Amino acid sequence: MIVNKQELLAHARIQSQTLELWLEQRWLIPDQATAEMNFSDLDVARACLIRDLKSDFGVNDEGIDVILHLVDQLHGLRRALEQLHKELPARKT
Amino acid sequence: MKNPYEVLGVTPTTSSADIQKAYRQLAKKLHPDLNPGDKAAEDKFKEVAGAYDLLSDADKRKRFDAGEIDASGAERPQQHFYRDFATADNGHPYTDNSGFADFMDSDDALAEFLRRSERARANRRGQDLHYQLPISFAESVTGANKRLTLPDGGTLDVNIPPGLVDGQILRLRGKGAPGAGTGGAGDALIEVEVVPDPRFAREGDDITLELPVSLSEAVLGGRIRVPTPTGDVTMAVPKGSNTGTTLRLKGKGAPRRGGGHGDQFVKLKVVLPKSPDPELEAFVAGWDKGKAFNPREGSTS
Numbered sequence: 001m002i003v004n005k006q007e008l009l010a011h012a013r014i015q016s017q018t019l020e021l022w023l024e025q026r027w028l029i030p031d032q033a034t035a036e037m038n039f040s041d042l043d044v045a046r047a048c049l050i051r052d053l054k055s056d057f058g059v060n061d062e063g064i065d066v067i068l069h070l071v072d073q074l075h076g077l078r079r080a081l082e083q084l085h086k087e088l089p090a091r092k093t
Numbered sequence: 094m095k096n097p098y099e100v101l102g103v104t105p106t107t108s109s110a111d112i113q114k115a116y117r118q119l120a121k122k123l124h125p126d127l128n129p130g131d132k133a134a135e136d137k138f139k140e141v142a143g144a145y146d147l148l149s150d151a152d153k154r155k156r157f158d159a160g161e162i163d164a165s166g167a168e169r170p171q172q173h174f175y176r177d178f179a180t181a182d183n184g185h186p187y188t189d190n191s192g193f194a195d196f197m198d199s200d201d202a203l204a205e206f207l208r209r210s211e212r213a214r215a216n217r218r219g220q221d222l223h224y225q226l227p228i229s230f231a232e233s234v235t236g237a238n239k240r241l242t243l244p245d246g247g248t249l250d251v252n253i254p255p256g257l258v259d260g261q262i263l264r265l266r267g268k269g270a271p272g273a274g275t276g277g278a279g280d281a282l283i284e285v286e287v288v289p290d291p292r293f294a295r296e297g298d299d300i301t302l303e304l305p306v307s308l309s310e311a312v313l314g315g316r317i318r319v320p321t322p323t324g325d326v327t328m329a330v331p332k333g334s335n336t337g338t339t340l341r342l343k344g345k346g347a348p349r350r351g352g353g354h355g356d357q358f359v360k361l362k363v364v365l366p367k368s369p370d371p372e373l374e375a376f377v378a379g380w381d382k383g384k385a386f387n388p389r390e391g392s393t394s
Contacts, residue, residue, distance in 0.1 A: 016350070016351045017350050017351050020350040020351070021350075023261075024258065024261065026261075026262055029186050029187075029262060029264045029282070030264060031264055031265070031266035031280070032252065032254070032263045032264055032265060038266070040178075040185075041173060041178055042175070042178040042179065042181070042185050045173045045174055045175040045178055045179075046175050046179075046187070048172060048174070048175070049126045049174070049175040052120075052124060056116070056117065056120055056142075057117055057121055058117065067127075068187075069189070071126065071127075071129075071175070071179070072179070072187050072188070072189035073189045073192035074129060074192065075129065075176070075179040075180050075188075075189070076188055076189045076190045076191070076192050076193070077192045077193055078129060078130070079180045079188075080190070080193055080207060082180065084203075084206065087206065
């Protein structure tokens with residue numbers, strides 16, 4: 001599902017100003033193929049994660065940078081591991 | 094649903110600050126996105142978050158303590174977690190393989206597998222392509238439509254939104270390298286480089302400009318043309334303006350977050366005629382009051 005800026009703000013329960021700041025930090029990279037910014041489910045979920053980290057956990061901006069970088073690496077590793085897991089049984093035979 | 098005080102491990106007399114502390118302690122450990130492989134974390138997190146939503150709201154907490162409401166209905170609405178999408182097989186712009194890039198470089202079987210699966214994934218998403226696009230300072234303020242010429246000879250039309258800052262990245266979905274199967278094309282990631290304009294300096298949403306004015310314009314005042322990123326405007330210089338006098342052009346700055354514009358500040362700089370002027374010299378020589386004025390008066394040096 002692709003949503004526009006207003007819908008993202010509603011989903012993630014954040015202010016427009018907050019979003020601008022996150023875009024500037026490159027925590028979120030929306031699709032700008034058209035004049036309007038478009039956000040995917042992934043972008044929305046990522047925005048919710050950043051909001052949780054900031055408002056619920058009290059993580060500061062530097063902390064968010066570090067966490068997002070590590071989380072992204074973790075998912076890259078998880079995907080590689082998943083593929084390895086899929087392929088291993090096939091290799092035994 | 095369980096008693097929210099028990100869920101957070103606090104008592105009904107615990108202060109709201111301590112409740113927040115208890116919640117943060119638990120949530121940090123349980124947040125599904127910080128535990129991507131733990132299926133049970135989501136349910137536990139929901140329980141804790143629901144309990145906190147109830148107890149962190151002073152009104153709801155009071156009504157719960159008075160027995161007017163129970164803990165049911167305190168669950169958070171369905172939230173999609175980042176982990177549900179982040180491992181998607183067709184990739185996404187935040188994908189980061191640097192966590193095992195070193196393994197891929199070596200010579201063993203694991204490296205071979207990683208390299209091969211990276212190439213041969215059936216529905217592999219196309220690679221993201223990175224470009225740089227220089228734009229003028231004026232374009233960064235007003236926005237622009239640019240055409241980027243690609244290394245392969247193709248072109249890409251880029252819509253630059255107004256108010257961009259140097260280094261910002263625009264993502265054009267599906268404009269990257271083509272993918273395999275149903276993977277879809279990657280994205281074009283365009284880093285915008287704002288070429289500085291020697292006349293203008295930007296501070297947040299405001300723009301400053303140093304503008305030379307003649308002696309007669311400074312002393313007598315007048316209307317002068319002032320460049321702005323959106324074109325020249327006419328501005329009134331008040332009588333008796335000095336070097337350093339700063340005038341404000343309201344709304345002539347960069348677009349402001351959430352609507353509106355910043356201002357442009359025009360700092361005047363009085364400039365004497367290029368070649369010495371006998372008439373001016375004669376006037377100043379005969380100008381007694383001018384000689385009596387010491388602009389360094391009161392300064393220590």
